Amino acid sequence: MNLFVQQVVTGLSIGGIYALLAVGYALIYSIFKFTNFAFGAILMCAAYGAYFVTHTLKMTSLVSGLLGAVVIGVIVSLATELLAYRSLRRLKASRLFLMISAMGVNIFVQNLMTIMMSANLRSLDIKMPFNVIRFGKIRIGSLDIFSLVISLIVLGVLWIFIEKTKHGIAIRASAHDTDTAGLMGINVNKISFIVFAISGLTAAISGTFMGMKYAVYPTLGAISSKAFISSVIGGLGSLPGAVLGGFILGVLETMISGYISSSFRDLFSFSVMIAVLVFLPNGILGSGINDKL
Amino acid sequence: MSRFLEVESLNVYYGGIHALQDVSLYIDEGEIVSVIGANGAGKSTLLRTIAGDKEIKSGNITFRGERLPKTSYETVSMGISLVPEGRRIFPNLTVYENLIVSTYTRAHSKKSIDEDLDEVLALFPRLKERLKQSGGTLSGGEQQMLAVGRALMAHPKLLCMDEPSLGLAPIIIDELFEKIKQLNEERDQTILIVEQNAFLALEIASRAYILKTGSVTREGLGAELLGDPSIQHEYLGVHDDTSYEDED
Numbered sequence: 155m156n157l158f159v160q161q162v163v164t165g166l167s168i169g170g171i172y173a174l175l176a177v178g179y180a181l182i183y184s185i186f187k188f189t190n191f192a193f194g195a196i197l198m199c200a201a202y203g204a205y206f207v208t209h210t211l212k213m214t215s216l217v218s219g220l221l222g223a224v225v226i227g228v229i230v231s232l233a234t235e236l237l238a239y240r241s242l243r244r245l246k247a248s249r250l251f252l253m254i255s256a257m258g259v260n261i262f263v264q265n266l267m268t269i270m271m272s273a274n275l276r277s278l279d280i281k282m283p284f285n286v287i288r289f290g291k292i293r294i295g296s297l298d299i300f301s302l303v304i305s306l307i308v309l310g311v312l313w314i315f316i317e318k319t320k321h322g323i324a325i326r327a328s329a330h331d332t333d334t335a336g337l338m339g340i341n342v343n344k345i346s347f348i349v350f351a352i353s354g355l356t357a358a359i360s361g362t363f364m365g366m367k368y369a370v371y372p373t374l375g376a377i378s379s380k381a382f383i384s385s386v387i388g389g390l391g392s393l394p395g396a397v398l399g400g401f402i403l404g405v406l407e408t409m410i411s412g413y414i415s416s417s418f419r420d421l422f423s424f425s426v427m428i429a430v431l432v433f434l435p436n437g438i439l440g441s442g443i444n445d446k447l
Numbered sequence: 448m449s450r451f452l453e454v455e456s457l458n459v460y461y462g463g464i465h466a467l468q469d470v471s472l473y474i475d476e477g478e479i480v481s482v483i484g485a486n487g488a489g490k491s492t493l494l495r496t497i498a499g500d501k502e503i504k505s506g507n508i509t510f511r512g513e514r515l516p517k518t519s520y521e522t523v524s525m526g527i528s529l530v531p532e533g534r535r536i537f538p539n540l541t542v543y544e545n546l547i548v549s550t551y552t553r554a555h556s557k558k559s560i561d562e563d564l565d566e567v568l569a570l571f572p573r574l575k576e577r578l579k580q581s582g583g584t585l586s587g588g589e590q591q592m593l594a595v596g597r598a599l600m601a602h603p604k605l606l607c608m609d610e611p612s613l614g615l616a617p618i619i620i621d622e623l624f625e626k627i628k629q630l631n632e633e634r635d636q637t638i639l640i641v642e643q644n645a646f647l648a649l650e651i652a653s654r655a656y657i658l659k660t661g662s663v664t665r666e667g668l669g670a671e672l673l674g675d676p677s678i679q680h681e682y683l684g685v686h687d688d689t690s691y692e693d694e695d
Contacts, residue, residue: 323544324551327537334535337498338549339523339601 156291161412162405167298169404170305171360175377176384176396177312178356181349184329184391188249189382191256192234193357194375195263200227200358201365201374202267205276214281216300223358231354234259235346243346260375268372275369278362301363308359309397312352316393321348329391383427389440398438449512451476451637452497452527452605457506459489459496466492468661469506474605479631479638481648481669483682484658490641491532493658494609497639498522498529510605524552526604530611534594538583542574545582545593549601560600566634567596570626588619595626606630607639612647620644624651645682649673657682 175197182190203226204219211218238255282296316322328335328345336342357378364377381396384403388395403423410422430437452474459467466489474480484490495501497508499515499522508515516522519529528549536545546567550560568575571592577585585593591611598606611627612620624647630636642648649655652669657678665672672678679685 320547320551323540323548326540326544327548330537330539331535333500333519334531334537335548336519337500337523337529337531337535338597339520339528339552340548341518341520341552 157412160292161408163292163294164298164412165405165408166401167302167404168408169401170302170309171363171400172380172384172404173397173400174305174308174356175360175381176388176400177309177393178353178360179378179381180385180388180391180393180396181325182353183385184393185325185332185345185349186239186243186249186252187391188252189256190234190353191253192238192259192263193256193353193381194378195260196227196230196234196354196375197357197361197364197378198267198370198372198375199230199263200224200354201278201361201370202271203227203358204280204362204365205278205370208278208280209276214279216280216282219278219280220304220359220362223362224355225358227358227361228351228354230263231350231357232347235350240343240346264372264375271372273372275371277369278365280366297363297366301367304359304363308356312356315352321345325349380423383423385437386427387430387437389437392437392439395437395439449509450474451478451511452639453507453509454493454497455507455509457493457496457508458504459492459501460504461489461492461501466661467496470658470661470663472656472663472666474637474639476637477631477635478653479627479640479651481640481642481652481655482658483642483645483648483655485682486643487660488658489661490643490658491609494529494607494639494641497607498527500529520552523549523601523603526602528598528601528603528606530591530594530598530606530608532609532613534587534590536582536585536590536593536597538581540582541579542582542585542593543578545597546574546600549597553602555602559602563600563602567599570599570630571596588615588623591615591619591623592626595623599630603636605637605639607641609641610643611640612642612644620647627651645678646673649678 179190179193200223204223207222208214208219238259239252242252242255282300284296286293286295287299316325324335324340324345325348327338328340328342332342361374364374380403384399385396386399387402388397388399406426407419407423411419450473454470454472457467457470470493482490482493492501496503499517499519510525510527516525537548540548546564553560573589574593574596577589582590582593611623615623627638628651631638640648640652649669649672655667655669655672656663657665
């Protein structure tokens with residue numbers, strides 16, 4: 155029983171990170187209907203941002219690490235939008251080309267970082283205010299607590315932004331139909347700027363926590379496949395679906411790691427994704443999108 | 448002096464087809480102008496081009512003496528709003544959000560936006576009861592009212608309507624055209640209507656243009672065109688006996 159509760163708590167904390175990632179990913183998908191494969195590169199660059207601030211600048215608090223990551227994450231995310239996607243959209247290119255361009259960005263950035271930073275694993279030394287909290291026999295690490303709480307706060311703020319502000323309304327209108335949104339006076343390029351900034355922010359926060367849990371290295375971004383899986387489980391393009399999918403995936407993965415073996419974890423995650431695609435193609439909360447690029 | 452809206456020898460291609468060929472027309476402030484024509488005559492392309500959504504090959508569109516910007520959202524801030532064909536309301540937004548969405552770039556104060564909202568809701572009281580409902584749950588007629596309201600929320604100087612009667616029951620169409628007339632008479636709203644339903648469009652219009660395979664073939668006062676036998680024959684389904692047999 156204790157093991158079960160322990161796994162659920164750890165799973166929720168991983169799930170929070172996945173949920174954040176999935177929201178950043180789903181936000182872009184919902185508007186431009188393409189999979190931003192550069193998302194992993196953004197996450198990885200942001201984690202290096204956290205490393206730079208905590209290691210080189212020696213500001214080792216969690217806040218400074220997150221801030222460094224967010225600055226880099228947002229800059230890289232906006233740069234990919236401006237350099238790799240906007241001109242393609244202006245040409246009204248098929249979203250398939252956007253996706254290929256995104257893959258190119260991913261490979262380019264990954265290799266650039268390998269050359270610049272080497273492929274070494276770097277650990278993020280961030281000072282936490284405490285190490286573990288005990289509830290009876292259950293021990294929760296401070297990283298798990300902070301990642302869950304911060305993920306939930308960011309998700310909550312995002313939810314308010316998207317549901318309650320005029321920018322949020324414009325984002326949702328664009329998500330349904332960018333052409334009509336334009337005809338109603340919405341500058342879709344401005345919306346894309348906001349959306350890519352948000353996406354960079356979520357990638358940065360989850361990238362920092364991933365870096366803390368494991369290490370920072372040039373292929374850290376591979377973890378963003380979990381955002382895709384979460385999104386598929388919850389329903390592609392649906393933001394609540396992305397959050398739900400993220401938490402489900404996080405808990406399921408930790409259960410597998412805890413009760414079977416952690417080497418089965420990724421195998422299991424992708425099997426779940428395939429099963430969902432076969433038996434529940436729209437995910438749990440998705441609306442009918444026919445092809446998934 | 449320049450016209451309110453002036454379209455001069457406009458050429459537009461749409462998917463390789465020469466959709467508009469040397470189209471010229473004008474609208475004066477306070478008018479209702481209709482453009483009628485068969486399916487595929489280029490009516491929607493004309494409206495979309497005015498709304499900044501289509502690329503102009505050659506020719507000019509000026510609005511109150513200024514050339515129109517190249518994008519649709521800038522055109523909206525200049526004062527031209529479109530009620531698109533098929534309404535295109537946002538089903539994932541509430542009725543209130545659908546109305547407020549077109550104020551996104553409006554520089555006006557919250558107060559003047561609220562005044563416009565009150566005015567739109569006074570014009571379409573049924574929307575008021577449904578403000579919190581999602582746009583997708585409305586009936587076709589209500590969606591059309593919402594689409595008109597949404598365009599009005601951008602506070603347009605020129606309101607463009609693309610096939611407003613499409614897919615609506617006759618009784619709803621009458622109600623809608625009554626509202627359009629009311630808008631023009633009470634708010635002095637300048638309106639450009641593109642319609643397949645020629646009778647409705649000519650009846651409401653001060654002036655009208657007839658578009659045939661991408662060119663303007665006739666123009667005149669609405670009432671004058673409505674009474675013209677050749678137009679009655681071609682667009683209004685009025686046939687005398689001989690021509691009836693000819694068509695068979």
